[in-house]
Amino acid sequence: MAEPRFQRRKEDRPAEITQAALAAFAEKGYAGTRVDDVAKRAGVSKGLLYLYFKTKEDLFKAVIRSFLSPRIDALISNIEETELSAEEFVRGPFLEFATSLPKSPAKILVRLMIAEGPKHPDLIAWYWDNVVSRALDALRTLIKRGVDNGEFRKSALDEFPQLLITPIFFSMVWTLLFQPHTDLDTDRFIEAHVEMVLDSIKVKYQ
Amino acid sequence: MAEPRFQRRKEDRPAEITQAALAAFAEKGYAGTRVDDVAKRAGVSKGLLYLYFKTKEDLFKAVIRSFLSPRIDALISNIEETELSAEEFVRGPFLEFATSLPKSPAKILVRLMIAEGPKHPDLIAWYWDNVVSRALDALRTLIKRGVDNGEFRKSALDEFPQLLITPIFFSMVWTLLFQPHTDLDTDRFIEAHVEMVLDSIKVKYQ
Amino acid sequence: MAEPRFQRRKEDRPAEITQAALAAFAEKGYAGTRVDDVAKRAGVSKGLLYLYFKTKEDLFKAVIRSFLSPRIDALISNIEETELSAEEFVRGPFLEFATSLPKSPAKILVRLMIAEGPKHPDLIAWYWDNVVSRALDALRTLIKRGVDNGEFRKSALDEFPQLLITPIFFSMVWTLLFQPHTDLDTDRFIEAHVEMVLDSIKVKYQ
Amino acid sequence: MAEPRFQRRKEDRPAEITQAALAAFAEKGYAGTRVDDVAKRAGVSKGLLYLYFKTKEDLFKAVIRSFLSPRIDALISNIEETELSAEEFVRGPFLEFATSLPKSPAKILVRLMIAEGPKHPDLIAWYWDNVVSRALDALRTLIKRGVDNGEFRKSALDEFPQLLITPIFFSMVWTLLFQPHTDLDTDRFIEAHVEMVLDSIKVKYQ
């Protein structure tokens, strides 16, 4: 019944701490989170936390880096390797990805990025290089494929692939802020947008 | 309506402080801003600041409340009083409003709302009641008018007027974060989106 | 009877704090002294201390700089302006200065310098420039005057004026360390040394 | 006297640690030295270090005790067993000892003693009993022998044998502090002092 006060679990610690930190940052924001709290959440002493992360900022960066990125990696390789037509891909895997994001903790990360980003330019840079620009390229590839296929006509989407993901951001931010005041059905919202985009760029006949 | 020629004596003190606070919060975020700095920026002593605002949080709320809202009020009354057709209004006043926002300090307010909102639910509530829901209603009115006019067909936009403003938020957040890494032409981006929406909902012929 | 919690005494604060800090550092050394304690000793809040001294190190430097130096300044100007013969000066004012030092708080400063000096090279440099090298020059002047007068013969003291002050340092360090174990009569010890030196350099007859 | 050829297997662990600790303390002082660092320097784990030394303070005392003392032991027995005249001894072995000290790590120990001594009275006591008072006695013996021999006249040195070692301390402290700012030739400085002392106490003629 006596739980040992010491537990050596070197392997798992960083992930556990990172997990706990995400939860804490999500609730209180960066400044509002006390390192003590993160440690407590992780079931760990403050000292140990500092063994794995040199500073609170370090911890924050580790949190940001370790989430979201895998998800996007999956989407990207999916785009590259799929055998679906462009429209099928958009209606299938892309839509699934798009609608899942606002329900995931990614939402929280977006908040943190927006809130704290300006103070951590290197973090933004890392994100741009490793996540955003790659995702953008993948989207461009997908759209170009549709155009080359004759599925899509040439459109502003060629230049602004962001037009496709606009409602994802919006949903995340909207629910983050106004959840108690409204209940946006993000799935249908995003679907409607995608439908609208497809409607606008699909080659209609013949 | 006659503007008093001499003013700015005293007693727009609160406004001056609020102004200074916006600048400070914009630069450093809420937690990163020291009350001292705000006072210095406003050319006022710390003590005086506390005469007008009971706490730092109070000051923050005053800042948030005093900006953005007038702008939206204008848009709303514009919608209500315009004699333009729905499409003309979207292409005209709405687009102008939409493209101007990402260049204005509103961007910063959005950041502050996202960053600090969760800690200030009453602020969010105030915003919802006084700004967001009213703006949403106005948009709905506008769209409904278009449908009633026979300009627009029935569409998801009826339920989700947000589909129209999606790229405004996106532009603001995007430039906030990735300004140094990319240069999104927000004007053309937003125009492209609006065009796409109109393309999708306009009754095409006959 | 109720003492006001706040007391505005801007002028006196730095000196009071510096005073308290000397006492604290003397008792516990630099590392062993808590800023809190210094504040308490000075009857002041920790925060106020940081208003006047940016860091603990800053405070330490201020303490070191503000003591000892005036004492030596006096000796130096004394040497420059005296009308006594060299021997008279040594037996009179110099001896008085020399014997008083080991009983003064200077002892403590010497300890602090020795203990902490290596970590604060700029402090050492300041001391060298403002105190030590000037004192050395003054001593050299004094001895040279004696030689020029025909009071003293040429000797190693010309090159090493430090030979005169050797027992001062020794007395300070010795009592610092071994006070409880021995009772060196520093006055007579230093006198004996000075006598010995004079005996050795005085031109004896004719 | 036969030195065992193979050694250094294990179990001069304590000595190795003590060695490493001296180096560390010398560089950073007591408070500035991390136990971790000492362990690393000694090529040993922190846990093992704590096997040999119960606390950091313990380690510190061990360091202090293990150095300097052997050197002085040698001098003392030298004084007791020598067949040289008092003057010859002073000019020979004593001077050699005196000039070598300021160049040795003893200097560092002196610093540590001065800096940390007041916090470790038992260490001081140990030093007094085992090193200082014995050294003092030996010096007294030497001087008395000179007087009894008719080499020296009666003088203050009889009461204050410290007058002989004054410049040793001085040289150590001086170089410790002002090394970069001056270059005292400690050998010649100490020689000059000794010469002066002898000059003063030697029976001059017949």
Add this chain to the structure above:
DNA sequence: AATGAATGAGGGTTCATTCAT
């Protein structure tokens, strides 16, 4: 009304020491 000196709770970080492995 206006100032800014003064307060003190609170948070990030370090590091001597312990103990499971």
Add this chain to the structure above:
DNA sequence: CATGAATGAACCCTCATTCAT
């Protein structure tokens, strides 16, 4: 014996807030 992961008490410093002037 040996390791180094884990603990937690301290300590420096900041800053929102108060109040004597």
